[in-house]
Amino acid sequence: MFLGLDIGTSSVKAVLVDGNDRLIAAAERPLVVSRPHPGWSEQDPEAWWTATVGAVDGLAETHAAELAAVTGIGLSGQMHGATLLDAAGAVLRPCILWNDGRSGAECRELEAAFPELHAITGNLAMPGFTAPKLMWVARHEPEIFARVAKVLLPKAYVRFRLTGEMAEDMSDASGTLWLDPAARDWSDAALAATGLTREHMPRLVEGSDVSGTLSGELAKRWGMTTAPVVAGGAGDNAATAVGLGAISPGDSFLSLGTSGVLWVTTDRFAPNPGSAVHAFAHCIPNTWHQMGVMLSAAASLAWWAGVTGRKEGELMAELGETPRGASSVMFLPYLSGERTPANDPNLRAVFAGMGAETDRATLTRAVLEGVAHAVRDNRDALAAAGSSVAEIDIVGGGSRSRLWAQMMADMLEIPVHRVEEGAVGAAHGAARLGRLAATGEAPTAVCRRARRLESFQPDAARAASFSESHARWRHLAPFAKEISR
Known part of the structure; x- marks a missing residue:
C-alpha cells in the first residue's frame, strides 16, 4: 500500500493506493486562508500539520489494516x-502563500539588480514566487529576516514534521526563483541576490527518490510495524501530472x-519568460515542463457562490447541461491579480455588458466563460513559448462540470477529456511517487495514463x-489595469 498526501490551499487530502494503482480510501481536512490586508494571503503552517x-x-479509523501496510x-x-524557520526549527511567521501579491516592488528590484535571473531560473520575477517574498520580509520585517535559518515550501514543512528531514524536490524548488532548473541545483547567484545562501x-532530491523515513512515533500512531519511506514528492501541478501519467x-x-x-511536459528546459509562461523541472528525473498559470480558476466560481449566498452546485444547476455559444456578459477572472500572460498582481476582476435583464444565471455563465477565456490566453502563451496543445485532460474540482468541460472544448477548439479520479489527481500522483521511492520501479511502469x-x-x-x-474579451484587461491602479 502507498499513501499520498496533498497539502493544498483549501484542504489536505490523504489517499491510500494499492499495488494495482487502485484508490482504496481517501480522507480530507479543510484549511482556511487569512487575508490580513488587501492582496495578502497567508496560512498558519501548524494548520497544515x-x-x-x-x-x-x-484513514486509520476506517482502513487500519491498509494503512498499516503502507511502505x-x-x-x-x-x-x-x-x-x-529559525535555527531551532520553529516557525517565525505565517506562511506567505502562492497567491499573495504584496511583493510587486521587490520583483521589480530583483529583476533590475539581477539581470541574469531570466537566463538562470527561466522565469519572470512574480509576487507569487518565493524569492520576492523573502525580500519583502527583509524590508518590512527585518527582525524576522535576521532569524531565518531555513526557508521551506509547504509540503517540505510537512515532510520536516513527518521525518525530521529538510528536503525539497526539483519541481517545487523551481517555483522559488532560486533553482537553476537546467542544472537541477540551487543557484548561488540567485540566492545571493536575495541575501540568502545554500545554508x-x-x-x-528528485521527486521519486527517498527523502527520509516516517518517524517511529507516527508509525506507531498509525499502526505501521515498519516505518515507510517518504519520497521527495512534487509541487501540486507536477504531482497531478504524475497522477495523470503526463x-x-x-x-x-x-x-x-x-x-x-x-x-505541457517537455524533454528539456525550455524557458520563455517574455510570455509569462513558467518553465520548471518536473518531479521525474531528466524531465521538465512548461505551464501557464491563472490565479483564480475554480476560485472564481467559489467567490461568486459566496457573493450570491448560494452553493456552487445550485448555481450550476440553474444553467442546466445544454451548451451554447458566448454570452453577451463578460467576466475578467482576476480576483487576485494574474500571472500568465499578464504578470500583474494588481489586476482585478470585472463584469462587463450587464443590462437590466441580466440575472444571476447569466452572471454565473459569465464567470465560467471568463475562466475559459483565461485558459485560451494561456494556450496562446504556451504556443508563443513553443508548446502546442492538441488535446487536454481536465482535472480538479472544476472538472466535475460537464458544461464547463464542453465550454473549454469549444473555447480552445480541441478535444477535452474528463478522467478518472480527477478531483484527487495530486494526491494520487503523490502516492505514485511514494511507490517509486519504496520499490525503485521505473516511472513509465507506474505512471500510466488516467482512464478517460x-x-x-x-x-x-x-x-x-x-x-x-x-477578441472582445481581451479588451477588458487594459481597462482593468487602468482602474486597478
Whole structure:
C-alpha cells in the first residue's frame, strides 16, 4: 500500500493506493486562508500539520489494516509558499502563500539588480514566487529576516514534521526563483541576490527518490510495524501530472482547482519568460515542463457562490447541461491579480455588458466563460513559448462540470477529456511517487495514463462564437489595469 498526501490551499487530502494503482480510501481536512490586508494571503503552517495528522487519523479509523501496510509515502503541495524557520526549527511567521501579491516592488528590484535571473531560473520575477517574498520580509520585517535559518515550501514543512528531514524536490524548488532548473541545483547567484545562501535551503532530491523515513512515533500512531519511506514528492501541478501519467514530452492537461494551470511536459528546459509562461523541472528525473498559470480558476466560481449566498452546485444547476455559444456578459477572472500572460498582481476582476435583464444565471455563465477565456490566453502563451496543445485532460474540482468541460472544448477548439479520479489527481500522483521511492520501479511502469471517462469535442458554431467573443474579451484587461491602479 502507498499513501499520498496533498497539502493544498483549501484542504489536505490523504489517499491510500494499492499495488494495482487502485484508490482504496481517501480522507480530507479543510484549511482556511487569512487575508490580513488587501492582496495578502497567508496560512498558519501548524494548520497544515493538524490537517495532515487528522486526515491520516481518519484513514486509520476506517482502513487500519491498509494503512498499516503502507511502505511508501509521497507528498504533494501548494507551491511557492514562504515558510520561515529559525535555527531551532520553529516557525517565525505565517506562511506567505502562492497567491499573495504584496511583493510587486521587490520583483521589480530583483529583476533590475539581477539581470541574469531570466537566463538562470527561466522565469519572470512574480509576487507569487518565493524569492520576492523573502525580500519583502527583509524590508518590512527585518527582525524576522535576521532569524531565518531555513526557508521551506509547504509540503517540505510537512515532510520536516513527518521525518525530521529538510528536503525539497526539483519541481517545487523551481517555483522559488532560486533553482537553476537546467542544472537541477540551487543557484548561488540567485540566492545571493536575495541575501540568502545554500545554508538557508533544504537539500534537493528528485521527486521519486527517498527523502527520509516516517518517524517511529507516527508509525506507531498509525499502526505501521515498519516505518515507510517518504519520497521527495512534487509541487501540486507536477504531482497531478504524475497522477495523470503526463510524464512524456507533449503530454498536457488543464487543472481547474483554486488556481488554474495549463501544463505541457517537455524533454528539456525550455524557458520563455517574455510570455509569462513558467518553465520548471518536473518531479521525474531528466524531465521538465512548461505551464501557464491563472490565479483564480475554480476560485472564481467559489467567490461568486459566496457573493450570491448560494452553493456552487445550485448555481450550476440553474444553467442546466445544454451548451451554447458566448454570452453577451463578460467576466475578467482576476480576483487576485494574474500571472500568465499578464504578470500583474494588481489586476482585478470585472463584469462587463450587464443590462437590466441580466440575472444571476447569466452572471454565473459569465464567470465560467471568463475562466475559459483565461485558459485560451494561456494556450496562446504556451504556443508563443513553443508548446502546442492538441488535446487536454481536465482535472480538479472544476472538472466535475460537464458544461464547463464542453465550454473549454469549444473555447480552445480541441478535444477535452474528463478522467478518472480527477478531483484527487495530486494526491494520487503523490502516492505514485511514494511507490517509486519504496520499490525503485521505473516511472513509465507506474505512471500510466488516467482512464478517460468522457470526451468533449468542439462544436464549430459555438467555437466561432467564442473566438469572436475572445477578441472582445481581451479588451477588458487594459481597462482593468487602468482602474486597478
